[in-house]
Amino acid sequence: MLPENDSDGYHLGFVHMALFRTIRSQYQRVVGDERSIKAVVRDWGRGHIEIDWSPGYEGLFEWLGNAAGPAVERFVAAIERRDGPEVAQRRFREGPAHALIFPNLFLGETNIAIVQPVSVEECVHWHTPMFWKGVPEWNGRLLRMAEAGMGPASFLMPDDLIVAGRNQLGLRARTSPWLLLGRGLDRETVDGDGRIVSHVTDETTNRGFFHHLRAVMSEV
C-alpha cells in the first residue's frame, strides 16, 4: 500500500489538503481543477511507476521551493559548464524523479526511501535526503525539505500513514471483495518508448504496480 501511495497522484488533493490550505508548495500545481493540472503519470512496465510533475513547472527550481540566491547561481553555472546550458536548464526546470522502482525503492525528488515489509499489516518507510556533491551549503535546505515531507512528524507522510491505516482496516470488510482501479482507463496513451501515460490523477500507476505484483506473486 505504501509503494502505491508513494506514486499516486490522485490522493494529494484530498489527503494533503491541510498542507495546501496552510502554505504554498511545489505540489500546488496538482490540486484544484483537474483540467488545469498538467502533470502526468507513467507506467514503465514491470511494476516501475512514475509521477512526472514537470509538465506543470514553468520556472526553474519550482520543485525546490523556487530556490534562488548566490549558492544557486554558482550551482547553475557549474552544471551549465558541465552539461551545456540547454540540458542544464531543462534539468533545473524538470527536477528529480518521483518514481517507484518495483517493488520498494522510492525516489521522492530530493529524498530516497525504501519500504520494508514487517508483517501482513505492518511495514516501515525508511527515508533519507539526497546530498549533492560539491554543494554542502545546500544540505540544510535538503534536510529541511526531507523533514517537511517524509518523517513521522512531517507535514505529508503522517497523513498518508493514517489513511493507509484506515484502508488497512477497510480490507477486513467482507461486504465487497473488489476494489475497482479504473480511473483514467479511457484516456491512457502509449508513448514512443512503450510507456503508458495518463493524467496525474489516473490510476495508471496503481494498475501498473498491481499487475506486476500479481505476475511475480503468481509464478511457481
Add this chain to the structure above:
Amino acid sequence: MVSEADHRAVADFLYREARLADEARYAEWLALWTDDGVYWVPATTEPDPDPERQLSHVYDNRARVETRVKLLQTGVRYSQEPASRMRRLVSNIEVEAADGGELVAGSNFLLAELAVQAGRELHWWAGRATHRLRRVDGQLRMSRKTVVLVNAAEPLPNLAFLI
C-alpha cells in the same frame, strides 16, 4: 543553581506546556514560544547531533512551528483528526542558569497517547526534554525545546501531535 522561586516558575511552565500540548490547545501552546524559537526532535540518540548534517524528526524555526500549528488547526490534518487523547508526566526537573538571564531546564517525560485516527492504539512515548526559557514581558517563554526520544532512531508511528 537557581533560586527556589525560579525553579518553581520553571516547573510550573513545564507542566503548563505539557498540558496544553496534551489537550491540543494549539494557539495557547504556540503563544509559549519566543519569536526566535527552535523546536527540535532529533532522529538519533547519539550525543551532540548536528541538525545541519543529520536528519531530524522535527527541526522547526518559529515560522515552521507556526506552520505545524496551522496544519493542526485546519481540521483536515487527518493524522491528528481527531486529536490523539494524551497525558504526559513530567519529572526529574533540573534547572540551570544560562547566558543572558535565560534558564535551561532538563526533564524526563512519559506520554500515553491513544491514537484514535485509524484503529485505537495506545502508544507510549518517553524521553528527555530540554527547554531554554527567557522572560518576555515578565512571562517565561520557550526559545528552544529539544526532545530526545529514547527510541528516536527506531521506526516510529505518527508523531503529528505536539511532543
